[in-house]
Amino acid sequence: MQALRIYAGSAARRHLERHGLQPSDVQVIPAAAGGPKGLVLGRLDRYLFGDWLPKSGQPVALVGASIGAWRMATACLPDPVAGFARLERDYIGQRYDFPAGRGRPLADDVSAQFAASLHSFYDGRVPALLAHPRYRLHVLAARGRMLLTREHRWATPAGYLGAFVSNLAHRRALGAWIERVVFSAGEGGLPFGTGDFPTRRVPLDAANFHPALQASCSIPFALRAVAEIPGAPPGAYWDGGITDYHLHLQYDTGPQGLVLYPHFQRAVVPGWLDKALRWRHRPTGFLDRMMVLAPDPAWIATLPRGKLPDRQDFVHFRNDHDARAAAWTAAAGASQQLADEFDAWLARPDMGRVQPL
Numbered sequence: 001m002q003a004l005r006i007y008a009g010s011a012a013r014r015h016l017e018r019h020g021l022q023p024s025d026v027q028v029i030p031a032a033a034g035g036p037k038g039l040v041l042g043r044l045d046r047y048l049f050g051d052w053l054p055k056s057g058q059p060v061a062l063v064g065a066s067i068g069a070w071r072m073a074t075a076c077l078p079d080p081v082a083g084f085a086r087l088e089r090d091y092i093g094q095r096y097d098f099p100a101g102r103g104r105p106l107a108d109d110v111s112a113q114f115a116a117s118l119h120s121f122y123d124g125r126v127p128a129l130l131a132h133p134r135y136r137l138h139v140l141a142a143r144g145r146m147l148l149t150r151e152h153r154w155a156t157p158a159g160y161l162g163a164f165v166s167n168l169a170h171r172r173a174l175g176a177w178i179e180r181v182v183f184s185a186g187e188g189g190l191p192f193g194t195g196d197f198p199t200r201r202v203p204l205d206a207a208n209f210h211p212a213l214q215a216s217c218s219i220p221f222a223l224r225a226v227a228e229i230p231g232a233p234p235g236a237y238w239d240g241g242i243t244d245y246h247l248h249l250q251y252d253t254g255p256q257g258l259v260l261y262p263h264f265q266r267a268v269v270p271g272w273l274d275k276a277l278r279w280r281h282r283p284t285g286f287l288d289r290m291m292v293l294a295p296d297p298a299w300i301a302t303l304p305r306g307k308l309p310d311r312q313d314f315v316h317f318r319n320d321h322d323a324r325a326a327a328w329t330a331a332a333g334a335s336q337q338l339a340d341e342f343d344a345w346l347a348r349p350d351m352g353r354v355q356p357l
Contacts, residue, residue, distance in 0.1 A: 003299040003337040006345065007266055007357045009288040012258055020349045021291070023056035027257030028191050029075075030249070031068025033241025033272070035219075036309035037264045038067035039328055040295060040335040042088045044262045045071055047339040050081035052346070057134070061191035063247055065140040065240030067091075069216040073122070076129040076137055076185075090117055092328045095321045096314065104222065104315065111224040115214055126209045130185045138190065139183040139204060140240030140247075141215040144225070148177055149235050151225040160220060163242075167273040171280070172197060174271065180243040181232060183212040193250035197243060202232045216240040222311075245272045250286045259290040264308060266294055266357065283357040292357060293342060295335070303331045 008016060015025070029048075031038075053060065064072035070087065077083040096105035096113065122129070130137065144150070147159030163177035175198035182190055183204040190201055204212060207230040215226035215237035225236035248270040251259045261268075267281040268290075274280040300308055304327035305316075317324035345353065 001296070001299055001302070002341060003296055003335075004341040004345070005266070005294050005296045006354045007292040007294065008354050009283065009290045009357050011288040012291045013351075013354060013356070015256070015258060015289075016291070016349065016354060017351055021258070021260075021346060023053050024058055025256070025258045026053065026056070026060055026260045027058070027253040028061045028063060028251045028259045029072070030247040030251075030259065030261050031062070031064040031071045032246040032263060033066030033068055033239060033244075034246075034264055035067055035311045036091070036313065036328060038071055039088060039091060039309050039332045040264070040303075040338070041071070041262045042084050042332055043336045043339040044293060044342065045075065046081050046084045047343060048260075048262070049075045049084070052343075059134055059136060061136050061138060063138045063140070063191060063249070064216070065244050065247060066217050066219075068247070069139040069213055069240060070118075072135075072137055073129060073139070073213060076132040076135045077125060078128060086121065088332050090121060092325050092332070098318050107222060107224050110222060111214075111218070114217065114223065115210070118210055118213055122210070122213075126206050130204060130206065130209065132185075136188070136191070137185040137204065139212050139216050140244050141181050141183065141212060141226075141237045142178045142240055142242040143181045143200075143233065144236040144238065145177055145179060150227065151236050156220070156225075164273055167271065168277070171270060171274070174243070174273065178238075178242055180240075181237065183208065183216075183232070191252050193252070196250065200233070202229075205231065208232065211237075219311075239272070242272045245269050245274065248284070248286060251289065253289050257289065259287075261290055261292045263292050263294045266292065266355075268292070268357070287357050290357065293338070295338060299337075303334060304328075 062072035074083040074087050096110050147155045166173040179198040183202050185204045211226050211229045219239045225238050246268045248268045269281050309328045309331050313324050
């Protein structure tokens with residue numbers, strides 16, 4: 001059974017038909033929010049950043065939200081292969097106990113443990129990561145407005161209800177409640193247009209790296225919002241997936257460049273609140289120069305519990321941490337097939353395997 005599916009926007013497909021795919025074609029790599037789903041992309045990450053992309057020399061913008069931000073920050077480490085191997089181990093090794101009578105771990109406990117994990121992972125390596133000679137890291141977070149300017153027991157649920165209703169009416173209306181904040185390393189502008197949604201850019205540096213990355217991963221109600229990030233406007237910051245779940249952005253690749261996107265699925269969903277809004281899952285012109293690498297749904301059905309790892313596994317396994325870790329480890333190991341198949345496709349590109357986005 002084939003594990004890998006390849007999808008391409010119209011301009012990307014024309015490029016592949018004429019030139020195939022070279023490492024030098026890649027201008028942008030996005031990395032989506034999605035929590036544990038990112039585990040099945042780790043072996044592709046090791047191949048891309050450890051073997052394939054080093055064969056070229058052009059600058060590449062790495063754009064990530066939530067787990068995607070953690071992945072792309074890891075790609076900027078001096079030894080990304082070792083970094084991705086540790087990310088996989090550390091992510092699988094998370095252990096959050098469910099207090100008696102509660103349906104989920106305490107948000108304070110999750111936030112504290114996650115902050116400690118990030119510091120253990122990156123401390124001492126942040127300056128080198130931010131100064132990578134080729135990669136420019138862009139970490140997305142969502143800054144609350146109106147009722148969401150600070151975290152509050154009653155105001156926060158009310159604010160997210162308002163955000164949901166506004167987003168249902170029009171995606172841009174969500175901007176009245178939440179704005180996109182991009183923490184960007186290095187000089188220059190953003191690698192995508194910002195006309196679709198209220199956006200501000202904040203320089204990413206050693207002082208704000210940890211809180212920005214934690215904010216990008218802070219799922220509402222599951223973790224605490226991050227407040228008062230150095231160099232950023234005041235307010236409460238949450239998971240970057242709220243505004244940009246799958247990073248459906250107008251990327252700047254130039255006339256010949258491509259966006260290479262290891263992803264969990266075919267659809268590139270704009271925001272977290274759009275998950276149930278199927279009409280917003282369709283491709284747009286923003287994706288014309290995008291190539292998506294995603295697992296085949298039939299292959300996913302062969303994984304433990306017949307699905308990708310996800311946050312509901314914490315609820316399913318509760319305090320049986322070893323059983324959850326075993327399931328996630330099996331899924332991550334099986335995903336080596338994705339990297340192997342992509343390597344084989346690069347050697348002998350078969351356009352019959354490339355489907356439209």
